[in-house]
Amino acid sequence: MTEREGAPAEERETVATSQGDARITWHRAARPYAVLAAGHGAGGGIEARDLVALAAALPPQGVTVALVEQPWRVAGKKVAPAPRTLDAAWTALWPALAREGLPVAASGRSAGARVACRTAKGLGAAAVVALSFPLHPPGKPEKSRADELLGAGVPTLVVQGGRDPFGRPGEFPAPVAPVEVPYGDHGFAVPKRAPVTQEAALALLTGTVADWLAATLKP
Secondary structure (H helix, E strand, O other): EEEEOOOOOEEEEEEEEEEEEEEEEEOOOOOEEEEEEOOOOOOOOOOHHHHHHHHHOOOHOOEEEEEEEEEHHHHOOOOOOOOHHHHHHHHHHHHHHHHHOOOOEEEEEEEHHHHHHHHHHHHHHOOEEEOOOOOOOOOOOOOOHHHHHHOOOOEEEEEEEOOOOOOHHOOOOOOOOOOOEEEOOOOOOOOOOOOHHHHHHHHHHHHHHHHHHHHHHHO
């Protein structure tokens, strides 16, 4: 059962799952050829700068963006649950993301990227866009999560900050070749002293995703 509200340009939809209510904020393209369904990380919500930038940049280029808030976040909790719980909620809300019959690219940042990778093949996702994939905990490269990324089973794009402590671009195993956002941290923030502006960093991110989705999913 779903409940909708809001203006067509930014439509909010509540989706009941066994883990509690999830929420989708739709940013619709006028003539979409695909949907990018993006989940947030374990330490923040859909207000993350990369998700906000994608929601603004992609609809004019034919991609509807669905920003997904997990039930724990909707309920106001501050600590994310176990991966299996995140996966269960994402799986339960997937029909709402796919109901328009368009190819859906599963996406997310950090923990959300892990969810997208773990569930993509089973849900029939057309592709995965992994933002700031947490390859390992900071300072613990031996605890790799590369198997989740390599096991996505669908075309996968990884966009990674050049100084991300959860995994710098050069740390990823072949055949993964992340697109680097120079000087970006785990949230794609760049230092004020960097030769790349914050605006330019986000433009690189959104342009990369838009071009890749068009090459991968556009008829």
